Amino acid sequence: MDTGTRQARRGHGRATLKQVAQAAGVTAITVSRYLREPHRVAPATVQRIEAAIAATGYVPNKQAGLLASGVSNIVAALVPNLANSIFAETVQGLSDGLREAGFELLIASTGYSLEREAEQLQALAGWHPAGIVVTGRRHTEASQRLLQTALQAGTPVVELWDWQDNPGSGVAQVGFSHEAVGAAMAEHLLRAGHRSMAYVDSGVAEDYRAHERGLAFAATARAAGAHVVVLVGPPADAFDAGRQVMGDLLRLRAPEPTAAAFANDNLACGALLEAQRRGLRVPQQMALMGFGDFPIARQMQPPLSTVGLPRYELGLAGAQTLLRALRDGEAAQGQQLPWTLLARGSTGGS
Amino acid sequence: MDTGTRQARRGHGRATLKQVAQAAGVTAITVSRYLREPHRVAPATVQRIEAAIAATGYVPNKQAGLLASGVSNIVAALVPNLANSIFAETVQGLSDGLREAGFELLIASTGYSLEREAEQLQALAGWHPAGIVVTGRRHTEASQRLLQTALQAGTPVVELWDWQDNPGSGVAQVGFSHEAVGAAMAEHLLRAGHRSMAYVDSGVAEDYRAHERGLAFAATARAAGAHVVVLVGPPADAFDAGRQVMGDLLRLRAPEPTAAAFANDNLACGALLEAQRRGLRVPQQMALMGFGDFPIARQMQPPLSTVGLPRYELGLAGAQTLLRALRDGEAAQGQQLPWTLLARGSTGGS
DNA sequence: TTGTAAGCGTTATCAA
């Protein structure tokens, strides 16, 4: 016979605390206590409870537990794209960092759309997560409001992959300045003597971080008196896009570019491969550099100059930032993570 | 003044249904009804409720909702590694497929460890997810029991990335036979006339799917009278591992291998690049083929022969399988997904 | 060491 519920609304087939308790000859609270503070339960009782749990296949219901205790161990995370290796590694870092602390990851992708980010954020917020992780610092007004509400309720919020002086909003940024990277890329090429160059932006129109790098690249180069063209890659496979763009680059005149920087390594590798196919010498006739230090970059001939990023570490640092804020009960503190300009053969580097 | 709760255990700062109701001058159930069946609430009331929701920044608490309704919209998924592009794309497909149906993805990675899979499964099961997705068909006994319990409670379970005749267990497999792929790889090389070949296994010892392909490869080749050596790549970056293995391959004698198949495209690309560096002609002196059809494979010179996989589609199909089972209330039906042997230049193909 | 009572925020059921 069922304990307490006559004509239950509908059983879902899963064992409950009450059923385990009944099987063990105790009340629910004792089983609950066993699960949280086993040392406070008599050894004999422990045995009976363990047997009952095994027999029933009991799995504690976390919805109920969280509701009752008001403590969440969910972290909600939003990334533009899970398949993109750049974010996938960050998610893995996040996952690893959280797992150790017993947190779980509720994840969604936005497809680089701020509107979808807002929708997903709304949906995820309903879980009243212990922390929220988003990608980048740009959000719709609705998202901003939601994040502020969360912050006020004591939920730390972390923005990954971006960083800029931005005092106060309460959101912790864990990332780096894409402006600084763009400028450094330009400086690298300027130092090598280039006076006419191109920046090849990503075909993903909404990837504003790539645009920011491009803007800073162009501004820096122009400030130094160089000539700059900004192109946008076609929305194809990145390698193919890079190959195509290389054709466009070679058609530019007055002045012809002698160097090109790309929004990511795959684009740059495509261009490098195409250059080789056409018998163009890299870096002598055209210097090339990418962004991201994907594994393939080092394998190219010549190796691709690029910007090394702490992809995995970003996720890990994001997790730690969140955990720290949770532990100390304070607003999360952001941090800048280091990137490295890797001068390799494709720009005449070491 | 608070409605009902004097000396509440502790407020978490977030607005509740009750507070919204109070602000709108109705009771909680009316607000709840507005959220689920707005047409059954009077227009004037709707207005007041909407204002109240906006004013309070109310976000419905899903733990409470699920607990009360007994309906979950969470799907729990376990993959070996989120950073690996092969699984990342599958997760993206899963995410996309579920999002449309309003489901959310609780995800964890196992690092290819069955023990960690079991732990994570236990943790995720506590959410009483509507469906469970795991990778592969091998699990610890504890995991098997847990999955069976879930199935008996009506929770569909899908195994991705694997498929074999396996009547009955109730778990739906969505994938393909790695044995068949391994055999097809061997046949491809046999057809090209090779009589001595190598299979280069992944350095990830627990990737049993790669091992299965290798076993089938070796068995098929040997059955045809060919000589086969199985090597294991070092646990380095896959490209570097491939480069190193190429050195090992060239040291093999009696008979020297004229072809090699690899556990994945990155390994094979590393080997191909190394072959080029050494001035070895591919495929004339050594034919090479990979697995996975990563974007880089097509870009190689010669293009890498490989096995094309429905990475994204696997996730999508997994989601659909789950949704179908949920909708029809029946056990999920598995399906085999097609792969393609892509004969390209590195094995002398078209 | 164990138990009782109340409540977490929501939804199902039935009544008005």
Next chain:
DNA sequence: TTGATAACGCTTACAA
């Protein structure tokens, strides 16, 4: 069209 009441499965606070 709205509301009162009783769950959902668990935990906190307090008592025995």
